[in-house]
Amino acid sequence: MIWKSILAPVTKRHVQQKTIKTHPLHLFRIIQDVDDYVNFLPLCSYSKILRKAPDGRTFDGKLGIGFGLFSEEYTSRVTVIPETLTIKMKSIESQRINSLKSHWSLEEKQGKNNEVHCGVTFQLEMEVSDPVIVAVLDQVLQEVAGRQVEAFEKRCEELPLPDDLIEVAKRFKQL
Template sequence: MIPRRSFVCFHRPRQTLKTLFTFPNPFQSDSISYSKQKVLRYTPEQVFNVVADVDSYKYFLPWCRDSRVYDRKGTKAKGLMIVGFPPFVERYTSDMTLIKPSLVRSIASGDKLFKELITEWKMSAVEEKCVVDFNISFQFRSSLHSKVATVFFDEVARTMVGAFERRCADLYGFRPISKKNLTPQK
């Protein structure tokens, strides 16, 4: 009997030529990301309904000047957002994936503001609560926007998550979280 042999194949990346001096590109912006997990006393459906209601963002989301969905087909949609504060007011469009009650994902497309913008909300049920995983990552096309964003970004992201939580409270009533241990539902 011939013994079986296992082979693992590794791909070796091409080596790049390193230089003695490297200079930062002043026109290139860095990618920025933020993640937050929050437990809310709402159902995943309720949280999903608030996050998926892009047309209402302009009423409760700070720095949102206008928001609307202009094309919706099944779980896919396109949205327009106008955000900012003077003198920085920008617009961008997003391709959205809406899978009720567990996922809202938005990817900015074809605009001059963002090189990349991915926003993702994942909702899952735990006891009579909802665990919300919020992730946002982006890279501006302009290094000026990037530099300004790095100064304020953490506060802006926290404010944004808080605005969605307050919107849930406005629509469904305030429901504080008890300090019991949370175990996933089956």
């Protein structure tokens, strides 16, 4: 009976919110570029899009992550919803993680001098049974979520706005 309660899955959630100085479509594109994560995302040792659905709104991606003594490769199903600037991810294959979900929600905000900024809400949820991971999950989840949002913000600063972004933004508003 004691072992059953010790090994019971534990689910933890964390929400990170921030406004960053970039156009929401710029960040939206960077979040979708899973192949590039290995180049800028902390704790990421591998990132690859495996297959895309014909509609372009769903794809499977594989990530390798590691921190401390913990490392894991997992495959996720990613759903992109351009109309709401939302990206959802749910793990579909993992050895040590029962479930891992993330949800990006972006919105256009007005900054000073009518600059376009991006309101970001990033939700991260993880379910695990491993007692070692459970022991540090709260602290790690909060730190990982914060570092991820910061890494994407920095990536927006490093990569120039695409030339076609204004045209895409105009078309987007017509949807």
